[in-house]
Amino acid sequence: MALPKYKMSRANTRTRRSTWKAKAAQTITCPNCGAPTLAHVACPSCGSYRGRVYREAIRSAHTK
Known part of the structure; x- marks a missing residue:
């Protein structure tokens, strides 16, 4: 394994x-x-990606 000389x-x-x-x-x-x-990930608010809904939203749109 290489070591520093100086x-x-x-x-x-x-x-x-x-x-x-x-x-x-x-x-x-x-x-x-x-x-x-x-980018390139389903939206956590509505669950859509590239115009299609893939899953239910993780959190509702009204929570912070």
Whole structure:
């Protein structure tokens, strides 16, 4: 297994790690009910995906 030959400075370590960032999940508005949903996932409010209802809603539209 490879090991570092020299100590890496804090600046170089932090510069290298600065590119590893978590991105926020992309949300879209549901065309059926208008609630924000994840892309390519059935809507949690109304249960529809691409114009078809696949399941019952997990939570009702009136709960927060």
